[in-house]
Amino acid sequence: MADQAPAAQRRWRAACPNCGAPVEFASAASTTAVCGFCRSTLLRDGEALSQIGQSAEIFEDYSPLQLGATGRYMGRGFAVVGRVQRGSELGNWNEWHLLFDAGPETPRVAWLSEDNGQFVISLEAPLAEAPPEAPGVGLPITVAGQRWQVAAVVEAALRAAEGELPRPPKAGRVVELRNAQGEVGSLEYRVGQPPVWSIGRSVALADLALEGLRTTAEGESVAEAKFKGRAIACPSCGAPLEPKLAQSKSMVCAQCSAVADLPEGESKALGFTPQDRGLPPLIPLGRTGTLAVDGKPEAWTVVGYQERCDIPEDADDEQSFWREYLLYNRLAGFAFLVDTREGWSLVRTLTGAPAPARGGVSWQGRDYTQRWTYGAKTTHVLGEFYWPVRLDDRVQVTDFASRDGQYLLSREQQGPEVTWSGGGVLPAETVRKAFGLVGPAVPFERDASAFKSGNTLLRNIVIGLFLVVLLFALLRACSGDDCQPYKDSFGENSNEYRQCRANLRSGSSGYVGSGGGSYGGYSSGGGGHK
Structure with a gap:
């Protein structure tokens, strides 16, 4: 019938x-x-x-x-x-x-x-x-x-x-x-x-099989058409801010690096926070790569970038730094590509929330063990963000991992909101190929899968190389810069290099360890209520 x-x-x-x-x-x-x-x-x-x-x-x-x-x-x-x-x-x-x-x-x-x-x-x-x-x-x-x-x-x-x-x-x-x-x-x-x-x-x-969306005579969406010519004056230097996304609520000026709050209309942005220029991200803003999110390969464009670090509870604690790339797909929304000392991960915010379980939480039939709880803050940003991003934004983070270490969850609390995000580790070579990266890129060699407990031979090789490097560093301690690797990898003005030098001056190890931010607080770091 x-x-x-x-x-x-x-x-x-x-x-x-x-x-x-x-x-x-x-x-x-x-x-x-x-x-x-x-x-x-x-x-x-x-x-x-x-x-x-x-x-x-x-x-x-x-x-x-x-x-x-x-x-x-x-x-x-x-x-x-x-x-x-x-x-x-x-x-x-x-x-x-x-x-x-x-x-x-x-x-x-x-x-x-x-x-x-x-x-x-x-x-x-x-x-x-x-x-x-x-x-x-x-x-x-x-x-x-x-x-x-x-x-x-x-x-x-x-x-x-x-x-x-x-x-x-x-x-x-x-x-x-x-x-x-x-x-x-x-x-x-x-x-x-x-x-x-x-x-x-x-x-x-x-x-949703949507029809009757806002379009122009040429068939493109109103958002696409208006954003092609949209320009807002930077409240710091007056240079034009040209956001590419309708969802953007914050943007970094390419001229003076100020973090500006975008208005809801065409008027001048009102608030801004100055920041140093810093070093460019390893993956340039605007670069598009194909990654499988939720099992479906799709094209993702880098629209935002932020550097974050944990907040040590004690002055003698080691500090961790990590980088988060905000990815955007027109139909799928947003995702986060995270670069930490332990490797790369690809995550998205969750609509629901994991259930408490013994020693951690459970989500979609998989158990996760709690790893670390720590405070974190934002130290540098570039590009656009769908939430009002702020320098020195502080959140409380709790990281979880599955038993095999391949799946990750993170809980972030900022003020009156808790945000959960989840995903999995990503091989460095996958990131390199996806975004067409060439030439030396030391941080991309930090593949989390190389440190799985089952790979004993590779682990022993890594430990042996570390001991050789440590011995070499001790021999040249009186005549060289013990933080030269961080200077070569991240630049003289990077947080990693400055922290290493500060540790040396205080008499502690120059090594910037994984500490509490091993997974790097890879969730959205804010976001809107709805």
């Missing part, structure tokens, strides 16, 4: 009580709309509309989505009928209201939201009982019969709204939860009303 076409939604139209423009409701369940002409926030009561407020203008964020766009999810069609723009200390984000085709089940309120550089579709659901008061960030909580971890607690401001919405948009406290099933839950608290509860999962825009 052929499938029956879904029933059409009953549309209702009335005139805006403020300006007289037509306002249309596609769903009988929607109670609020924002007039597209005068920006009045309207409340529907039966067959009448009343004005209850005024919405600010939508700020230009170059999202490919727009009102009227359509797609499919879990076998059902949907249309984008509304949008709420929210913001907090963690950044700004969009929540797109989706209206699903009518079917045998009553359509639920659905949202397509931004989540740490990716996207999540959430469905609102009723709560049988009031949820408990949220404990601290990172602690467990039970809501709707499920066990969750508190990922963020923020005061979400209302920036603007447009289109058709299930209720009047308001500011309020939002508690974000995550679980071991890869789900994200959200409790939105409103004064005098019960909290709104929703549950979502990560989605890729490429899998």
Whole structure:
């Protein structure tokens, strides 16, 4: 039997009580709309509309989505009928209201939201009982019969709204939860009303069969077209900042190396932080390489770069340094390529959160053992970032590894948010080939797989070579620079070389060990709430 076409939604139209423009409701369940002409926030009561407020203008964020766009999810069609723009200390984000085709089940309120550089579709659901008061960030909580971890607690401001919405948009406290099933839950608290509860999962825009996206006459997206000519004056030196990504919230000026906060429109960036130029990254910004993320080879472009280090608890502790490359794919989102003393790893942020297990955590059927917990900070940045990056940003990191050392997890907490990321080690030769690197590149020879316990012969060779180098260094200690290897590899102005010299002056070893930052805090180091 052929499938029956879904029933059409009953549309209702009335005139805006403020300006007289037509306002249309596609769903009988929607109670609020924002007039597209005068920006009045309207409340529907039966067959009448009343004005209850005024919405600010939508700020230009170059999202490919727009009102009227359509797609499919879990076998059902949907249309984008509304949008709420929210913001907090963690950044700004969009929540797109989706209206699903009518079917045998009553359509639920659905949202397509931004989540740490990716996207999540959430469905609102009723709560049988009031949820408990949220404990601290990172602690467990039970809501709707499920066990969750508190990922963020923020005061979400209302920036603007447009289109058709299930209720009047308001500011309020939002508690974000995550679980071991890869789900994200959200409790939105409103004064005098019960909290709104929703549950979502990560989605890729490429899998939603989206149509009606914002495009130009030439067929390219509005974001692509506008960003070709977009330029913002650097607040430090006045040079043009030309971001390539719609999601970028911070960018480094190529002229003066200042870290600038990007505005939401075309105006001049307001805030900036000066920084030294430093040395160029091993993989140049803008370079594209093919890597398999989540098992699927795709082209990834380096759009951002940051150097980080751990924060020693004691002045005598050794300090570790590592580098993170922010990778971008137009349809897959963002990933991180991390270069540490132990080798390379490729990771992405998780939508859910691992479950506690003996000695560590469990995620997607694999157990991970806790390795280190340490503080970390950002020391140098280049390029663009989808979160508001800051020099000297400080986070608390806990690293985990699978038993064979091939799979990694990291938990980062910064202020009111916890971010989990996961992935695996990557051979240095894979990185070299993927990004077309040629010539000497000493750090690329640090392949983590070479130090697996099963490779005894190679391990012994490495230890023997280390002893030879150590003996040679002792013989030339009085006449040479014991930190010359760091100077040759990273440059005279690098953090590694300066730390080595400082250790020598204080009488400690010049070796910069792996310490607590062995895996290098390879998660996103921030990110937006949604």
